[in-house]
Amino acid sequence: MLRSIMLVVAYDGTNYCGWQSQTNGLSVQEKIENACKEKFKQKVIVRGCSRTDAGVHAEHQVVAIQVDTDITIEKIPLMLNSSLPNDIVVKYAKYVPLNFNPIRDTKYKIYRYSILNTDIRVPKMMRYAAYYYKTLDIKLMRQAAKFMIGTHDFKAFCSSEKATKTTVRTIYDIQIKNEKNNIINIYVKGNGFLHHMVRIIAGTLIKVGEKTIDKNKIKNIIDSMERKNAGPTAPPEGLTLEYVSYDE
């Protein structure tokens, strides 16, 4: 019987060209397609809710597969994990209605951007955080972030190459936390994100923390709708897709 299954997938994106299958490297999607083909003995279409870029990680990528199977749902994660490489894992699976669409049905997403902020870098963290040795002023970053919350045209925070129909998005919240081991985590919760949007937000907030962009300029940067006015695109290793919700 054809069924739709939602998988919650985590991965270390270091060795991948990103979520989506491309010609120039290994994708996470391809690895999951191959594991599904091997275990379900059929071609399975795999759709992810977020096209994470090369080097970006996920704690909670939501993946929909349609497959003709009667396997007990609890067995599916371990079954697929035995065919997946160590840096990809299915954490959880559940049956969902056949018309479930992981992109359209999303209510909100949370991305985490992690910064290692210390003068002596930490080798084991370098794949999972962006490294900045200059001390960042978190208070200024928090004040700047407030100007980003709300519904805005985020064209200034979008890579020009992949423009979409509308560049209006809603950011529900930005939390900046000073964690142990010199990690600063920026959590961005929104209804959807433009290409590189979280990394440009992080790059801009880092410039505010370094005092090279004034916190009061954020509104002007948004209003300008000019990519060049925002900060740089922060590197991919700092970014993790943290959570995706399908409930209001």
Place this chain on the structure above:
Amino acid sequence: MLRSIMLVVAYDGTNYCGWQSQTNGLSVQEKIENACKEKFKQKVIVRGCSRTDAGVHAEHQVVAIQVDTDITIEKIPLMLNSSLPNDIVVKYAKYVPLNFNPIRDTKYKIYRYSILNTDIRVPKMMRYAAYYYKTLDIKLMRQAAKFMIGTHDFKAFCSSEKATKTTVRTIYDIQIKNEKNNIINIYVKGNGFLHHMVRIIAGTLIKVGEKTIDKNKIKNIIDSMERKNAGPTAPPEGLTLEYVSYDE
């Protein structure tokens, strides 16, 4: 003026053939030699206190260099770090007597062996812990570890290929800690370690935790002096050189 400098170095061993320069791959030692050559403009002999194997990590490798320099000691870590790759870092430097020998002068070393013990693996931990999905009985592992503490001939816990003059070593302590995120850390403190000794200790304790080696057999295994009676050599990614002391 020729001076001896002690460097405390941390590294992620994933991409290296180990500490020591070899013909078959990049070594950490070589990277530090190259950084020293670049910054001090002279050939510098670099000696480490522990020859960690391929894939093994260090939080605190002690390295001695002899170099003709008058640079302020506080500037040396940042100077060398700017020539080192991201996965190697000099945490600290100090001048030591010219006759300082990082191997001979060691008082004790602490290694940590990390195990990720959960049915769903964690991608970001796979480079830094050995993964075991079967639940390990930590109480049994602690009881077994007690039989290892003390001065023994550890021939049964040494890779046969690299036999040394004496295989007698003293283990001062073994602590097994149940940490958060399903990590079990085994800390082994001793006056010196044979080739693969900590990984064979870990592999043996894992077998005890899985209940495939009886905790009361440890004394017999040691007394047998036969490598085949101990457990397997646990994989390198779980091992970290945690600390080396030069004080009593």
